[in-house]
Amino acid sequence: MNKRKIAYVLIIAGVVGIISSLLGFLFSIVDNKIILYLWRGFDFFAPNIMPTAFSKDLSFLWFLSENGYVFDVIGIFLCVVLLSGGIQYVKSDYQKKSILLFVLSIVLFEKVLLIANSIFSLPSFISNNEEFSVMVTIQLTHMILWAIISFFLIKKLNVGIKVLLIKPRRVDKYKRFIHFVVDSIIYTLFASSQLGLSFRENIDGSVFNLFVLIGLGMMYYFVFELVLGSTPGKYLTGSKVILNDQSPLKSVNILIRTISRYIPFELLFALFQTAPWHDNISGTSVVDLKYKFENGK
Known part of the structure; x- marks a missing residue:
């Protein structure tokens, strides 16, 4: 993958992340199936960074709506930073990449942490005879996919x-x-x-x-x-x-x-x-x- 394709992928990822957050927030206000399907579609391809979600000490930075949407202020901010970093990368003739590497490394850390947490929780999950739902499978696939994408792009940018x-x-x-x-x-x-x-x-x-x-x-x-x-x-x-x-x-x-x-x-x-x-x-x-x-x- 050359530098131009990397820039496009990351700019699109930033835009998709922002749109996904806005659709999720809209769905938390208006319970509409069309908005739900759009949100779920964008959500799968978004980085979905949630550094403060579910933290008891940082509850002022996120909220969980009744229909399952998690609004994370820092996560949305990082999507904006990813978008701006991609634009800066293009405008600098593909030289300035610090912001992109910064955000991608955060995405990688989060996904690896989530995957590890899921693996450690698996024995308890199985012992309770709980079946993998479609949503759990999608979420796990999303974690693995973005862990691979972020690691691959970091290595490419590091070349x-x-x-x-x-x-x-x-x-x-x-x-x-x-x-x-x-x-x-x-x-x-x-x-x-x-x-x-x-x-x-x-x-x-x-x-x-x-x-x-x-x-x-x-x-x-x-x-x-x-x-x-x-x-x-x-x-x-x-x-x-x-x-x-x-x-x-x-x-x-x-x-x-x-x-x-x-x-x-x-x-x-x-x-x-x-x-x-x-x-x-x-x-x-x-x-x-x-x-x-x-x-x-």
């Missing part, structure tokens, strides 16, 4: 990314702060919505949820940085993780890097150092990228 190999430039502390804030918000939002974690419970429950959140955060960083070399936060600023000797990323380095993030006071000391401990200990760096498609592909 043309070149690290400045002659003299890699480390990102500054401001970008690192953006990475930390954005990534923390993303995995906390999805942990709260998709895993049902709440920090308004009793102390024991909140402590348990905190450990689950830390575990999810470690998986988030390890998988994203090992498989893609970036996290959503890093994609947003056009940054990438590399080994100091610029050899391919290795699982042992990324594992050490991930674990080192949770050393006490690591974040505090990072404010006064050129590179944080998780960089120095793992022999890695976070560098700025230049974007360029090879041979126009």
Whole structure:
């Protein structure tokens, strides 16, 4: 798939996502079968991002109507961002792709989390002798389809990314702060919505949820940085993780890097150092990228 087709696919996905949200909202007000069929049709092809839906702590950002429509403010916003990112990508002659990579990586994370959650829930589902309904099958197909699409498009967009190999430039502390804030918000939002974690419970429950959140955060960083070399936060600023000797990323380095993030006071000391401990200990760096498609592909 060339760069033009990628742009068209993502622009259409953004438009379809927005239309699907508007139709769903209309259906929540007017119970009409034609609107329902249109909504379901658009909904299947939409990214359907719902980072806050069903979160007890973020109930002010979503609502569930009586006829089953979930209205997620942040999800609709991300569809708008996806659309604007696609338009920016075209206008920049297919060079500026940070926004697209950012949104696609969020879609990938959400779908993988939903698929994993569905797999873990399967034994309970079967033990209760519940049959797969058509709607459940469609939803599961949608998750798998968009996980594959988002991963495929991220890899395609990453093909043309070149690290400045002659003299890699480390990102500054401001970008690192953006990475930390954005990534923390993303995995906390999805942990709260998709895993049902709440920090308004009793102390024991909140402590348990905190450990689950830390575990999810470690998986988030390890998988994203090992498989893609970036996290959503890093994609947003056009940054990438590399080994100091610029050899391919290795699982042992990324594992050490991930674990080192949770050393006490690591974040505090990072404010006064050129590179944080998780960089120095793992022999890695976070560098700025230049974007360029090879041979126009």
